Amino acid sequence: MKAVRMGAPHPCTTMKPLTFALLRQLVDRKFHSGEMLAQRLGISRASVSNALHGVEDYGLALYSVPGRGYCLSNPPQWLDAALIVHHLGGQAGQYQIEIFDSLPSSNTLLLQRAAQGAPSGNVLAVELQSGGRGRLGRSWHSGLGNALTFSLLWRFELDLSALSGLSLAVGVALIRALHALGMVNARLKWPNDVLGSNDGKLAGILLEAQGDMLGPSAVVIGIGLNLSTPKHLLPQIDQPVSSLEDMVAGMPGINVPERNYLFAVILRELQAILYEFASNGFAALRAEWESHHALHNQTVRLLLPDGRTEIGIARGVTENGALILETVGGMQVFNAGEIGLRAS
Structure with a gap:
């Protein structure tokens, strides 16, 4: 039996549609012959082999055995729009959910659709993002099935200035969802991170807004949440990371939620928070x-966009979501944007 080795994909590569179709045939962790797979999809056996070549680069463990075929020992939990809608129940009408096998960035596509008049509640989820974005132009790295990456379009009758603090409000929605699922150790870090085990980054939030200064406005809310640690991607990640899998380790009776159910719980909490906001x-x-807030009342170092740093005690946030820092010179307020917070 041959186990395909794990590696790290080139950041610009993505899977072919045929590869996704074949992987979906291997969800039962059983062996399937190349001939049978070829017949199901109406392709040649050579096409099967070519399409499955290299899937190990995405963190998958594919076994190939002569005479038996292919077996995927760690198949992804595939997203299913119908199942998400089922879990949403009476709130399903608020959302229009579309799932893509791959995209460079769900935020980028949804921003384009927003400009074309897409309605509030549009959701784009992606199984594998090749160009996910975080704050300050950073990349968001996720493998196939080990994360939940999606974007939500929400329209407000508010002007752009009234949206201050929205990224922090979204963080509250994520905390509510995670705590409801038993992940009570999840915490927030200003301005838009969710922390998990050992204060590693569990989730990130990226907001991009369109609109007029006097309103109305539209916001694309991008969220990336780690379900398991993408070990094959760790060399590309420059900060401590955490996952739901890490958090439930040693927690009797608590398991990583099924991906579609987790998605629905998050969408329910987002709806409540966005209406409240x-x-x-x-x-x-x-x-x-x-x-x-993980760093509330702790001494922190604030990194400013121009390279300067401020040292002080995090004393909370303003009603607009700006950080209040007690420094040697007194209380100072720092707005969201290109500001990062690091423990001293």
Whole structure:
């Protein structure tokens, strides 16, 4: 039996549609002959072999045995729009969910659709992103099936300035969802990260807005959440990371949620938070956000866009989501944007 070795894909590569179709045939962890796979998809056996070549580069363990065929020992939990809608129940009507095998960036595509008039509640989820983006132009790395990466379009009757603090509000929605699923150790880090085990990054939030200064406005909310640690991608990641798998280790009775159910729980919490934000702004969520801030009342080093640093004690956030830092010169306020927070 031959086990295909794991490696790290080139960041610009992505899977072919045929490869996704074949991987979906291998979800049962059983061996399937190349001939049978070829017949099911109406292709040649050579095409099967070529399409499955290199899938190990995406963190998959594919076994190839002469006379028996192919077996995928760690198949992804594939996203299923119908199953997500089922889990959403009465809230399903708020969303229009579309799932892509691969995209460079769900945020980029949804921003284009927003400009073309796409309605609020549009959701684009991606099994494998080749160009996911984080704050400050950083890349978001995720493998196949080990993360939940999606973008949500939400329209507000608010002007752009009234959206201050929205990324922190989205963080509260993620915390509510994770705590409801038993991940009570998840915490927030200003301005838009969710931390898991050992203060590693569990999830990131990227907001991109369109609109007029006087309103209305549209926001694309991009979220990436690690379900398991992408070991094959660790060499490309320049900061501590965590995952739901890491968090449930040693927690009796708590398991990593099924991916579609997890997605639905997050969407439900997002809907509640976004309606609340539209009515009352971030001020109504400020105390809840502060109660989950991992660095609240701790000495921190604030990295500013121009390279300067500020040292002080994190004393909370304003009603607009700006950081309040107690420094030797007194209380100072720093707005969201190109500001990163690091523990001293």
